[in-house]
Amino acid sequence: MAAILLPIEHCDEEAAMATRNISLTPEQDAFVESVVKAGVYQNASEAVRDALRVLQQRRREDALKLKALRLQIKAGAQAIARGDYVEIDDAQLEGFLEELGSPAPDRARK
Secondary structure, X not given: OEEEEEOOOEOOOOOEOOOXXXXXXXXXXXXXXXXXXXXXXXXXXXXXXXXXXXXXXXXXXXXXXXXXXXXXXXXXXXXXXXOOOOOOOHHHHHHHHHXXXXXXXXXXXX
């Protein structure tokens, strides 16, 4: 594994960046080296910071998806509790799922 020492860099006089020593697999190290050589980033620190920004964004998006999924589960459980559901046997399942995927007649005309 390769190690990258991310140096303290000053963006302005007040904010200094922390230094971290991280270990990378040979593939990760080669990738960082390639994007720096290609001029995509000025140095390894910049490439790693961008990767961390992408990871942070993905985690925010995952959290939002999980929240939406939990709301849908809650709505489904409430619908079942109200008796607002239909029972489908195995023979009807495929057709029922196809109907769910097609637009409703009144929405298709808009």
